[in-house]
Amino acid sequence: MTTLEYGPLDDGPLEYAPAPEARSIVAIRPSYDLFIDGEFTEAKSEERIVTVNPADEQPLAEVAAAGEADVDRAFTAARRAYEGVWSRLPGAERGKYLFRIARIIQERARELAVLESLDNGKPIKETRDVDVPLAAAHFFYHAGWADKLAHAGLGPSPRPLGVVAQVIPWNFPLLMLAWKIAPALACGNTVVLKPAETTPLTALVFAEICQEADLPPGVVNIVTGAGDTGRAVVAHPEADKIAFTGSTEVGREIARAVAGTGRRLTLELGGKGANIVYDDAPLDQAVEGIVTGIFFNQGHVCCAGSRLLVQESLAEELLPRLRARIERLRLGDPLDKNTDIGAINSAAQLARIRELAEAGANEGAEPWSPACAIPERGYWYPPTVFTGVAQSHRIAREEIFGPVLSVLTFRTPEEAVTKANNTPYGLSAGVWTEKGSRMLWTAARLRAGVVWCNTFNQFDPASPFGGYKESGYGREGGRHGLEAYLG
Structure with a gap:
């Protein structure tokens, strides 16, 4: 979490020197x-x-x-x-x-x-x-x-x-x-x-x-x-x-x-945004968007892309890339300009995140987090990805409001839309594909107030924001x- 590894020609990991704001x-x-x-x-x-x-x-x-x-x-x-x-x-x-x-x-x-x-x-x-x-x-x-x-x-x-x-x-x-x-x-x-x-x-x-x-x-x-x-x-x-x-x-x-x-x-109000990644998506761009969608502001975002829906044929290629990218995130001092993930806002919110993550593991989903040092004081939670998630799991239904991503798969665009809309929330969604027709077809069928295409968490004062349901x-x-x- 605090190092960035290079290829086999490197002598070792590169340590980031502290860069604190005053x-x-x-x-x-x-x-x-x-x-x-x-x-x-x-x-x-x-x-x-x-x-x-x-x-x-x-x-x-x-x-x-x-x-x-x-x-x-x-x-x-x-x-x-x-x-x-x-x-x-x-x-x-x-x-x-x-x-x-x-x-x-x-x-x-x-x-x-x-x-x-x-x-x-x-x-x-x-x-x-x-x-x-x-x-x-x-x-x-x-x-x-x-x-x-x-x-x-x-x-x-x-x-x-x-x-x-x-x-x-x-x-x-x-x-x-x-x-x-x-x-x-x-x-x-x-x-x-x-x-x-x-x-x-x-x-x-x-x-x-x-x-x-x-x-x-x-x-x-x-x-x-x-x-x-x-x-x-x-x-x-x-x-x-x-x-x-x-x-x-x-x-x-x-x-x-x-x-x-x-x-x-x-x-x-709350959200349980779906980030849909089709098999023709630009993978590197999609990985960055997934990371931004769920780990920006420690997941304390009502429109966070906390449900990742990956086309089944792409999952084996995308998930290793996603894990490799998450391993390079840096958790620590919020005033350090190198920090990617800061502290959870309160003890109460940290307890809520832990409760739902434990429920996910108890219900059969598989959690993964990168190896990273957690500070001894303060409220911290590592970036976490759950695979093997079912629609019935609490982590797929309830808003966690923390750095926890639930991964589900789909086979057809119709199944992706059905799963994305299978939530009481309707605030945001993301669509990743190189086909403009597929992008527009999907966006038109999603019950979400904001749908981002090949990006996520982009805001502008001139663009309205809000939800359904x-x-x-x-x-x-x-x-x-x-x-x-x-x-």
Whole structure:
């Protein structure tokens, strides 16, 4: 896992020298308060939670836990800002604020990337090259829409909904914040956002960015806390629209709570994405796509390609190549620029991954992991591939949300589609083939919100994202994503 082996002419394996990013670029405060009405303010609940670095289990900071009274204050501030300032601004003026926020994110990109790796556990090369640039891109993209909403195909005079309640997950903390806040503000809404309990720090730095951008007070309010805080946010009577990204179980609770109230709701929930590899696929490219599809961000991706469907005639050739590629992945310090696989986000998530992996082995599937050193402290799980997987196995049906790949085979395109769609989820899928006709035939029959062809995990602010069935409803990003924030 820490070495790269060469051919027989080499004297031995090549050791990677450590290449750590400087932690000193980030000044983490010992304690953070709530961000309400443009200011950091103490929580009336007086409760605190501690966020830790999952790579070494060391505390990073104390963060306020908002109670119902604090959530009330946040919604009052958001309503006042909506009615008094934000909804009255011309779109071009709102766009200027979003452009300003995007530029500040770019200026503070290195700081944000390091902070995200510390708080989340993902490798610095992912936060540096994916999370932060995409977060800025979403603000740039939606800034451009702010004065063009009448041309979005949503009616000649689309209007904002009002105050939006938003709850985001821990796997892409800053990026999910951008996905939620940028379109809401572009459309003229104000926001009360609750970040995940285990990853609140980049959201609180974003609050500083809002201050630096001179965003009017109350337009963005950030209330930190655990599950009780999230429930208070989505249940608040002042919330005109609710946007949630997270587990399917919590999504069901929110849908039940909102049913019959007339409030708008979008849900982006779990997934069990199928990565279909046909016998004519470009093998080396497919192997890279499979690795990216499941091991990017330690598998903490709702649209991860966690089910690999390989055409039976290709399996004996593809699987050795896949194992050889996985053996070259590097697991370790998230701040090391050589690291491919970082830490699991929390002890609870690590326990969930272990439980499902043990279930897979007990049900008869065969696990394989490369030989790699696991750090003594922190939450770690090696990249794992299960072969001999049946459709009935839990690892083929349930979302693991970790670096665990289940391999199944198929003989015909019809069988591939049937197996791919045999899931309660419908968020993503991948198709690997050199035949354009086969690619389009397969994509048209997959019940998935996003289908990638000869690639995987590619995102763009202009491209809508969302799912079917138990993966939720509504779209985020692109022109389609604006609809969720306009009446």
